[in-house]
Amino acid sequence: MMAQAFAERLRAALPGVALSPRTESGLMPAMVLAVSAADWAALGTAAHALGARWAACWVDPEPDHWRAWVLYEQGGAYVLAQTLLDPRAPRLPSLAAVYAAADRPERAIRDLLGVDFEGHPDARRWLRHQAWRAQEHPLRPEQPLAGAPPARAPADTGYPFRRIAGDAVHEVAVGPIHAGTIEPGHFRFAAVGEQALTLETRLGYTHRGVEKLAVGRDAEGLLRLAARVAGDSTVAHAWAACMAMERAAGCAVPARALALRALLAERERVANHLGDVGGIANDVGFSFAQMQFGALRERWQRRSAVLFGHRLLMDALCAGGVRTDLDLAGTQALLQDHARLRAELAPLVDILLDHPSLEDRLVGAGVLGTADARALGCLGYLGRASGLAFDLRRDAPYPPYDRLPVRVPLYDSGDVAARMRVRLDEIDVALELMDTLLAALPPGPVSTHWEAPPAGARGLGLVEGWRGETLAFVRFGADGRVARYAPRDPGVFAWPALERLLPGNIIPDFPVCNKSVNGSYAGGDL
Amino acid sequence: MLRILHRVITTGTLTEPLDTSASLESLGIEVRRTLGARYAGSFAIRHVDAGSCNGCELEIHALGNPYHDLERFGVRFVASPRHADALLVTGVVSRHMQEALLRAHAAMAKPGLVIAAGACACDGGEFGANYASLGAVANVLPVDVRIPGCPPPPALLLRGLLAALGRATP
Numbered sequence: 058m059m060a061q062a063f064a065e066r067l068r069a070a071l072p073g074v075a076l077s078p079r080t081e082s083g084l085m086p087a088m089v090l091a092v093s094a095a096d097w098a099a100l101g102t103a104a105h106a107l108g109a110r111w112a113a114c115w116v117d118p119e120p121d122h123w124r125a126w127v128l129y130e131q132g133g134a135y136v137l138a139q140t141l142l143d144p145r146a147p148r149l150p151s152l153a154a155v156y157a158a159a160d161r162p163e164r165a166i167r168d169l170l171g172v173d174f175e176g177h178p179d180a181r182r183w184l185r186h187q188a189w190r191a192q193e194h195p196l197r198p199e200q201p202l203a204g205a206p207p208a209r210a211p212a213d214t215g216y217p218f219r220r221i222a223g224d225a226v227h228e229v230a231v232g233p234i235h236a237g238t239i240e241p242g243h244f245r246f247a248a249v250g251e252q253a254l255t256l257e258t259r260l261g262y263t264h265r266g267v268e269k270l271a272v273g274r275d276a277e278g279l280l281r282l283a284a285r286v287a288g289d290s291t292v293a294h295a296w297a298a299c300m301a302m303e304r305a306a307g308c309a310v311p312a313r314a315l316a317l318r319a320l321l322a323e324r325e326r327v328a329n330h331l332g333d334v335g336g337i338a339n340d341v342g343f344s345f346a347q348m349q350f351g352a353l354r355e356r357w358q359r360r361s362a363v364l365f366g367h368r369l370l371m372d373a374l375c376a377g378g379v380r381t382d383l384d385l386a387g388t389q390a391l392l393q394d395h396a397r398l399r400a401e402l403a404p405l406v407d408i409l410l411d412h413p414s415l416e417d418r419l420v421g422a423g424v425l426g427t428a429d430a431r432a433l434g435c436l437g438y439l440g441r442a443s444g445l446a447f448d449l450r451r452d453a454p455y456p457p458y459d460r461l462p463v464r465v466p467l468y469d470s471g472d473v474a475a476r477m478r479v480r481l482d483e484i485d486v487a488l489e490l491m492d493t494l495l496a497a498l499p500p501g502p503v504s505t506h507w508e509a510p511p512a513g514a515r516g517l518g519l520v521e522g523w524r525g526e527t528l529a530f531v532r533f534g535a536d537g538r539v540a541r542y543a544p545r546d547p548g549v550f551a552w553p554a555l556e557r558l559l560p561g562n563i564i565p566d567f568p569v570c571n572k573s574v575n576g577s578y579a580g581g582d583l
Numbered sequence: 584m585l586r587i588l589h590r591v592i593t594t595g596t597l598t599e600p601l602d603t604s605a606s607l608e609s610l611g612i613e614v615r616r617t618l619g620a621r622y623a624g625s626f627a628i629r630h631v632d633a634g635s636c637n638g639c640e641l642e643i644h645a646l647g648n649p650y651h652d653l654e655r656f657g658v659r660f661v662a663s664p665r666h667a668d669a670l671l672v673t674g675v676v677s678r679h680m681q682e683a684l685l686r687a688h689a690a691m692a693k694p695g696l697v698i699a700a701g702a703c704a705c706d707g708g709e710f711g712a713n714y715a716s717l718g719a720v721a722n723v724l725p726v727d728v729r730i731p732g733c734p735p736p737p738a739l740l741l742r743g744l745l746a747a748l749g750r751a752t753p
């Protein structure tokens with residue numbers, strides 16, 4: 058087993074450290090490594106030295122003690138490190154100095170649960186603005202969901218942005234409300250003339266209390282919430298949450314349901330990529346492509362509404378399967394759609410890849426190097442445009458991808474053009490995958506009876522969403538109620554990447570750089 | 584260039600007529616009258632995401648695609664609330680957006696309409712009010728028009744926006 062070999066390598070790298078690798082059915086295929094808090098940083102350093110990726114961190118306030126988890130990945134093998142914390146004074150060595158990707162997630166945990174990350178290089182708050190006080194930690198079990206917020210929370214104007222000194226340097230502050238129809242966030246540029254020297258993003262504006270709201274819900278209620286973590290990734294988050302709950306409960310999902318879930322996930326990928334390619338073109342003034350891709354996306358969404366009951370595919374999954382079956386007529390309609398989309402895309406792609414004024418704006422804009430992308434844990438199209446090929450569907454395949462050949466497009470120029478190109482290629486791959494799935498849809502039911510597991514059962518869900526590896530951790534409490542839900546959207550890694558790739562570009566190119574990266578606000582703010 | 588022109592010509596016009604139901608037709612007439620009389624033929628909307636999951640935004644984007652072509656009604660999205668006749672609010676109002684939303688509303692010329700779009704904005708949806716969220720927009724601002732749905736599909740958004748216009752009597 059790959060995970061076992063990865064765990065062994067970690068053990069070999071840390072002689073004298075007590076690591077007890079074990080498996081837990083709900084957390085498979087990851088291997089669990091229990092370490093003491095004192096060895097937490099040593100394990101992180103060893104993982105980093107082995108070239109492993111820091112994938113996620115969450116803290117679970119269990120009834121007797123708190124448990125911290127970090128997920129590491131290397132070549133498709135997963136190791137879950139865990140350690141116990143004292144709820145009266147939860148503290149843990151920070152990994153942010155080793156893994157830049159851990160920086161903001163650790164700050165978010167510090168805000169929500171009051172875990173002291175020792176040695177964290179950044180003492181500033183992240184998800185907390187002015188709606189609750191520094192000593193309040195809303196995700197702690199004793200805190201009521203309602204909290205004790207002020208009647209009118211003031212704007213977070215005192216947030217200490219990094220300052221860049223210099224004669225000609227000026228600051229440009231943008232947001233939280235942006236010029237277009239976009240999610241809210243704040244961007245602080247330091248610029249000389251038109252050229253950006255630095256960018257700092259400040260998010261948390263759409264913090265809605267997702268993790269707190271999950272506590273006490275049953276499976277169905279949790280899925281309604283998971284479907285709304287990020288509206289553009291509703292299938293990805295719902296599938297990850299389903300997978301976590303089903304693994305926790307040992308629920309065997311029928312093959313037909315798994316095939317349909319993959320179909321839905323690929324449909325979500327295509328819809329988002331169509332929208333993004335049009336959006337990228339539009340941000341450099343090429344509205345022709347925006348209109349064309351907008352029309353393609355609209356037709357795609359309409360088909361989703363007809364066959365699956367929702368234009369964005371919300372609430373299409375249920376614990377144990379999917380809600381809607383696909384009949385023969387539906388299958389035929391989809392196959393025809395795919396052929397038509399291919400035929401319509403081909404000439405458009407020709408234009409996009411061979412239009413001088415587009416090339417002028419997209420090639421060489423917003424370059425993210427491979428080393429930076431790796432250091433920041435970039436996933437999905439963002440990683441694949443910068444030389445990182447990781448794709449769960451191929452490298453750690455879960456059913457039904459374990460019997461499907463998944464091509465992974467890879468570019469290394471790391472610019473806006475590459476991020477657009479990856480999306481176009483991925484539409485192709487998705488169409489192929491869907492054709493293969495539809496050609497051999499397994500017969501049988503589309504869901505199985507869901508029975509919640511006993512208290513204490515926990516599960517991990519990992520799926521390749523359209524932005525990349527999408528994670529959900531679920532622990533059940535009594536009566537089939539969720540005690541902890543920790544989702545991690547791949548879009549959280551996009552913001553530090555945007556900060557890294559922007560300097561040297563002109564501020565007017567920020568929109569297209571931002572669109573090409575397309576991080577999730579809602580998915581990270583929770 | 585020729586390829587682009589060829590594509591434009593072969594694509595033709597995708598824009599769909601409004602739903603042919605009688606109520607919408609009369610709505611159309613009313614809208615045109617109101618637009619002409621009160622807004623000089625143009626209605627400007629400032630959208631504010633006050634704490635959405637981004638689903639509502641995707642459908643608002645779809646209003647601009649060739650099938651819906653919102654601008655044919657003289658309705659368009661503007662960057663500044665100062666240019667806006669209406670605030671279109673999506674999402675619950677997160678406490679972190681409360682102040683920004685109130686300021687955007689205050690910056691609008693009076694009388695400005697407030698349109699709440701989506702289940703979250705209408706009644707709190709899946710999130711409701713809690714330590715981080717104020718729930719429905721009406722908990723923060725007086726709301727003139729509600730457009731339900733999670734998210735409201737573009738046809739419904741269109742209808743809701745036009746209804747807002749029709750409702751806007753001096």
Ligand code: SF4
Nearest residue numbers: 636638701702703733
């Ligand atoms: S109404 Fe639905 S789609 Fe819109 S923001 Fe709320 S959860 Fe998202």
